[in-house]
Amino acid sequence: MNESVEIVGSFADEQACAHCIEKLRELRALAVRVFSPIPSHHIEHAIGKPKSTVRAFVLSGGILGILTALALTIGTSWEWNLVVGGKPIVSWPPFIIIMFELMILFGGISAVLSFLFNARVPAFEIEKGYSSRFSEDRFGIVVRCAEGESARVESILKDAGAEEVVREAA
Amino acid sequence: MAAAVQDSTTPTFRDVDRGVLRVMEMPGLLYWIWVAFCFSLVGIAAALWTRQIYSGLGVTGLRQPVMWATYITDFVFWVGIAHSGTLISAILFLFRTRWRTAVYRAAETMTLFAVATAGLFPLVHLGRVWNAYWLLPYPNERFLQPNFRSPLVWDAFAVSTYLTISALFLFMGLIPDVANAREQATGWRKTFYSILSMGWQGTDEQWRHYSMAYLLLAGLATPLVLSVHSVVSWDFAMAQLPGWHSTIFAPYFVAGAIFSGVAMVITLLVPMRKWLHIEDLLTPWHFDNLAKVVLLTSLIVSYSYATETFMTWYSGDKIEQMTFHMRYFGPWGWMFWVMVACNCVIPLLLFSPRIRVNLTALWIISIFVNIGMWFERFVIIAGSLAVNFNPSQWGSYTPSITEIMITVGSFAWFLGLFSLFARFLPIVSMTELKEGIAWLRKALRKDYAKAA
Incomplete structure (x- = not known):
């Protein structure tokens, strides 16, 4: 052999x-x-x-961040539905800022986690x-x-x- | 240095390693005295904050109508300082700017510690700091939730996202460098670097995923850096106070942030280069480029001051005009003129290529910029509050010793953390310097070498 x-x-x-x-x-x-x-x-x-497949993870993370922000801002506004300054309870423009920030946050965390996962880091051997x-x-x-x-x-x-x-x- | 200039094949990868790893050897007594001095000042600031928590905000100089002053100025100042790190590490990375390689790690480290410092000030500013968690949306029995239409809540999200992403970006960049340090370290340092490098060996698979993750992280950090200081500016611009309520605040604050941040990078790097003997790695070529960024952003900031003044006159709004008249010629007018001198006039010296590579002159200019940018924030924040709509409500403000010492403590906290990092982790990215080594060689060969 x-x-x-x-x-x-x-x-x-x-x-x-x-x-x-x-x-x-x-x-x-x-x-x-x-x-x-x-x-x-x-x-x-x-x-x-x-x-690298990291791209797909980051895209998914970003989308998840936007959805989380939507749920958070709309959900909590409905729960504490106090009218402030005559504005609607679900006020889109300010909520976009939270969506943007969470998109970046979730996308960034996904980038690092998917790198660790795909590159098999931490490597013990x-x-x-x-x-x-x-x-x-x-x-x-x-x-x-x-x-x-x-x-x-x-x-x-x-x-x-x-x-x-x-x-x-x- | 001279040998490196004569021979175009140097520095090699080894020289880069030697240069950076030498910095990470056990520091001497003077270093520890400096670190102890910094943290003693932090201790004094912490003691004064404890007293403030116990006694209430009465120990500060905050009185109606000036309820935002030194602490919020410090907050905006430190968030601003944090911006250049991401500019240099992320935005210039996307543009493949070669000179960033030697300075980006220091700038990124500065960013992380500056955001960590900034994040303390909203807490320090709170009368009842134990209720700080009310900013967070959490399920509670009264269905009480934060108001997402408030810029203060946007700020909490923006700054904490920025802190997280900056920390991740710094950590990612450190992995290959720490793996390199691991191979040459002994004792506890080897254990420490082994844990931090997580078994990185630089295989093609690791690099393939690493490069993509780093690129995307840079892509995400780029709009983030622009958004964070825009959101900070909206803390003011969303209010209807004359002097705050301005649509140009977002780009104006972002340019100002990069201006002050790059100046702080220069303030830190010039002495660091000398004390850590890394003249071969941080060349005048790098400082020349940093100085150009300072000059460009200084011009943008000056233009913003002019636009703000023009719009005040053009709007015909008497109250706004009075606020600005008081800003220029009122009791705090001297602060405005200090700000103009430091931010608009002194940086014009950087048009001279000679001054841009004269590191002593550059260092002095960068300190003036730091002073000017602190005053800018103070003039906008406290100055506008002191002169509001109703003259009978006009007031003044004098910072108390608590506020002054907490501000001094914040500088000490920042410098202490930065000093610790600089001696125990690679303050210059070995990986990226090696990647762009041809450029470093060119920089050492060119006329810049004479200036060094």
Whole structure:
């Protein structure tokens, strides 16, 4: 049986790292994860994953905020239905301000919660292949492949400019 | 610094880390004396507030008709200060403005602590602070609910939303930086940063969701920042008092808030840059851009003063005209002219590119702006109340020692919290500086380096 291994390539340059990911994709080698000290559009583009679902959560949160504000302002006005300054009990214009504020509040909280949920944070385990330098100044690519293909993957990583290539058991 | 300027390949990611993480090493005795001094002043203010709660608002200088004065001025001042943080961190983020990267964390931290300070003043201003929760809509046996047509309730919602979103925005930005600090820390700091970074490792999945969440948070914070000070301005503009009842208050207050906030960022950053030895990260290029924002908003504020005066004359409203006459030439007229000098005249010096990169001059100008903007709020709030519709009701106001010391305490509280943050958490965003490192290199290479 051909056992799989994980090969970790470490890059000093963001562009070289992105270029390497593209090459790996062309060869259908699986880059299981990429570590980066900064958010990188080049790397994100090279990986080619779809846009984050956080957007849907924020939209839902915003709509929920508006509905909550509607319920709150109209509900409490009906409950304490005192006419102030001859204005109607349900006065729309001032209620829009509360709707706006709660839309932002709920949308913002949804953004953070959905980020935590989708990105699996808090993470209690260290991902395989992680090195402290990937939080500092190096970009890392972890490739999973069959033992027999490892030499080819290692050479791709080195050719693309990897400073260091390490092999780990999958 | 000189080496960094000569070599175009520096600073590197490592240099950025070293520069920021060095600041987070254990501070010396002088730092702790400063923090202790700040919190002693907070202690004095807290003691005076306790006395005020026990004795009532009689210990303040508040008398009919001036029932809003120093405390509300402080509230508006601190909410205003809070605005530049979100401007720099959210609005300039959406515009991809490169110079924000070095200053945004400090501005955001300032925002959070400024809102936290501002939020105290409506409570301090309350005669019966134990009833503060009446502002919140909660089910109760008498079906009594807050009046959502009142700007004070809008304000409670706007300021608490702003505080929450600012805190979340700051927290989100901190995660990758704290993870970086975690890798190089030891002892209790490692534990502290590990908890705060929540196991962040910078994987592509984490960045994918993080970038989207951060972008959307910035998108939400942008209209929020404009709404909050608009809502604060409506606390006044919705009333029918001459001097308050003005339709230009919302944009006028927002511009004023950004003006005072950016000035406060400069006031904090100039000494911080020197004391924390981060000259390589905070270059005159950054200050030059901050100064341009101060200049632009100063011009908007000056235009607003002129428009307000013109509209008063053009309206033909005698009562309004008398209020403004008293504002310019009455017993408190000197405050108005101090405000004009600090907010409209002195900032004109910033038209000079030399002054914009002369950090001492810039720092002094920023302090004048802070003074001017405090007086602006006082002139509008207390000045308009003192001269209302009926001359027989006209009155005056002198702040008591309680109000003065609580105001001083609020500055100490703000500076103490900011100082604590600056030495224990990354006060400059390492992640964003690295992201825009090419720009930092350019900034260090250009003429600005000579000015430093």
